[in-house]
Amino acid sequence: MLIAFENSGLIHRVLTSDGIIRYSFTRTEKEHLHFVCDKCKSIICLNDIDLPKIDMPDGYTLSKTDLFLHGTCKLCNKFK
Numbered sequence: 001m002l003i004a005f006e007n008s009g010l011i012h013r014v015l016t017s018d019g020i021i022r023y024s025f026t027r028t029e030k031e032h033l034h035f036v037c038d039k040c041k042s043i044i045c046l047n048d049i050d051l052p053k054i055d056m057p058d059g060y061t062l063s064k065t066d067l068f069l070h071g072t073c074k075l076c077n078k079f080k
């Protein structure tokens with residue numbers, strides 16, 4: 001079921017730093033940053049922020065950028 005959604009581009013797979021696969025119900029066309037809330041553990045897609053350009057050393061090819069920003073989300077900041 002989830003795989004079907006994933007293939008249709010309706011959701012995408014997010015692998016967190018602790019090795020847990022989460023799904024984000026956001027349609028995405030481009031690579032983007034993810035924000036992880038350390039309080040509620042939710043993962044938010046930051047589609048509006050440009051990915052930082054990463055200069056790889058000689059001999060390395062970058063195929064995917066999987067960056068996570070950690071902090072406290074909007075909701076947690078509101079209800080702390």
Ligand SMILES: [Zn+2]
Nearest residue numbers: 037040073076
């Ligand atoms: Zn939160």
Ligand SMILES: [Zn+2]
Nearest residue numbers: 024026034045
């Ligand atoms: Zn995302």
